[in-house]
Amino acid sequence: MKVLILSANTGTGHNSVAMAVRERFEERGDECVVEDCLRFVSPAVSKIIESGHNVLYKYLQPVNHIGWELCANNRSAINEDHPMYKLVMQGCTKLAIYLLQEKYDAVVCSHIFAGWMTGAAVKKYNIPVKTGIIETDYMASLGCEFVDVDYHFVPTKEIAETVRGLGVPGEKVIVSGIPVKKEIYDKISISEAKEKLNIMSDKKHVIVMLGSMGGGPMLSITHHLIKTLGNRIYLTIICGSNRKLYRDLKLAYGRKNNVRITKFIKDISLWMDSADAFVTKPGGISVTEAAAKKLPMILINTVGGCENGNLDYFVQKGGALSASNPKNAAEVCSNLLNDDGQRKRMAEALSEIAEQNDTELIVRTFHEKL
Numbered sequence: 001m002k003v004l005i006l007s008a009n010t011g012t013g014h015n016s017v018a019m020a021v022r023e024r025f026e027e028r029g030d031e032c033v034v035e036d037c038l039r040f041v042s043p044a045v046s047k048i049i050e051s052g053h054n055v056l057y058k059y060l061q062p063v064n065h066i067g068w069e070l071c072a073n074n075r076s077a078i079n080e081d082h083p084m085y086k087l088v089m090q091g092c093t094k095l096a097i098y099l100l101q102e103k104y105d106a107v108v109c110s111h112i113f114a115g116w117m118t119g120a121a122v123k124k125y126n127i128p129v130k131t132g133i134i135e136t137d138y139m140a141s142l143g144c145e146f147v148d149v150d151y152h153f154v155p156t157k158e159i160a161e162t163v164r165g166l167g168v169p170g171e172k173v174i175v176s177g178i179p180v181k182k183e184i185y186d187k188i189s190i191s192e193a194k195e196k197l198n199i200m201s202d203k204k205h206v207i208v209m210l211g212s213m214g215g216g217p218m219l220s221i222t223h224h225l226i227k228t229l230g231n232r233i234y235l236t237i238i239c240g241s242n243r244k245l246y247r248d249l250k251l252a253y254g255r256k257n258n259v260r261i262t263k264f265i266k267d268i269s270l271w272m273d274s275a276d277a278f279v280t281k282p283g284g285i286s287v288t289e290a291a292a293k294k295l296p297m298i299l300i301n302t303v304g305g306c307e308n309g310n311l312d313y314f315v316q317k318g319g320a321l322s323a324s325n326p327k328n329a330a331e332v333c334s335n336l337l338n339d340d341g342q343r344k345r346m347a348e349a350l351s352e353i354a355e356q357n358d359t360e361l362i363v364r365t366f367h368e369k370l
Contacts, residue, residue: 001028001030001031002031002103002104003022003025003030003032003104003105004107005021005022005033005034005108005109006035006114007034007035007037007109007110008046008111008114009036009050010049010050013136013283013286014110015034016285017110017136017178017180018108021108021110021134022034024182024362025363028367030363037088037109037111038088038091038113040091040094040098041087041088041090041091045087084113088116089116089120092117092121093121095117095121096124096125096127099122100125100127106129106366107132108132108133108134108366109132109134109147110133112141112143112147115133115144118131118133118149119146119147122148122149131151132150132366133151133153134176135155135163136284137155137178137307137309138156138313138314139308139309139313144166145163145168150172151173151365153174153361154176155177155178155284155288155356156175156177156356157175160175174361174362176359177354177357177358179359180289180357183269184269184289184292184293186269187294188270188273189273190276193271193273193274197274204276204277204337205233205275205276205277206225206233206234206235206277206278206279206337207279207280208225208235208236208238208280209278209279209280209286210280210281210300210302211286216281217302217325217326218245219248219249220327221279222235222252223252223326224329224330225333226253226256226259228331231258232337236259236260236262236265237260239262240263240264241264243263269293272290272293276296277295277296277297277333278295278297279297279323279329282299282307282308282314284306284310287310287314287319287320288354288357290319291319291353291357292354292357294347294351295347295350296319296320296321296342296346297314297319297321297346298321298322298323298329298336299315299321300323301322318345319346320346
């Protein structure tokens with residue numbers, strides 16, 4: 001089977017889901033190609049939207065949150081007449097030509113823009129291809145009701161009910177969880193992981209990561225964690241692509257023996273295995289990976305928007321605690337590290353959430369229906 005996986009360069013989460021799905025298709029011997037859907041509008045539009053998204057997430061989080069809330073409280077504002085919908089639709093003809101020329105059997109979308117474009121292109125040009133979209137957050141995407149594809153893969157039963165309530169036919173909605181790379185499920189014991197990473201077994205290990213762009217108050221969080229917990233912990237700070245943050249943290253804390261400051265970590269699976277707690281923003285992929293690792297989280301909502309749904313879901317299910325600000329995050333983290341029983345209960349709650357994740361179900365659905 002030949003599969004096109006369409007994502008969009010608005011953060012790494014959608015691309016991570018695309019790569020996780022490709023991994024499972026290729027295990028079956030399928031040919032997979034991952035593309036940025038916005039390139040079918042134009043490379044320039046793709047770059048502009050990517051840059052705008054990065055600015056919002058890094059520097060204008062309140063603006064992003066307010067804009068998203070306005071749309072969420074008035075879902076009817078996101079429709080076929082919305083300027084963004086019309087912009088995305090400009091890529092339909094190029095996408096249709098590409099699908100026909102390359103003779104794809106299936107199209108899997110990991111972004112709402114890709115879903116809009118794919119559904120419209122396939123319907124308008126009557127292309128014989130199976131289509132689906134994957135929700136990458138623990139909520140129904142704004143505008144998901146206008147995605148005219150064969151399958152809507154959603155994280156939970158609750159979201160399935162929401163999507164059906166918005167008018168998506170029930171038989172199209174499938175609970176599959178959110179796909180993450182297979183290596184995340186290869187878990188080893190925390191003691192073994194600490195030994196591999198030369199982290200002293202008597203120290204609790206805390207990972208801090210606020211997305212791939214290192215947005216939010218990471219300097220302040222680091223300051224309060226060190227002030228509150230001192231040398232009792234080993235602290236790993238992941239800055240992602242934020243070079244200024246990396247330099248500032250290195251300058252402030254680079255000489256401390258119990259603090260590791262890094263841009264990216266390739267073997268993130270091993271580092272998560274070694275952690276006792278995870279301080280992060282509630283991005284859909286981050287929380288799903290933590291659930292797979294049974295790693296208790298302290299969530300600080302720096303971005304808002306669709307991530308509100310992720311925070312609410314994991315706190316309600318007992319797999320995460322929320323923090324209102326950096327100082328509070330350090331206090332919550334300190335209390336959690338001192339309570340083995342609570343961490344165990346949170347790990348059990350996360351295990352139940354992770355049981356819903358079945359990427360193979362997505363792949364199997366396309367194979368069975370073709």
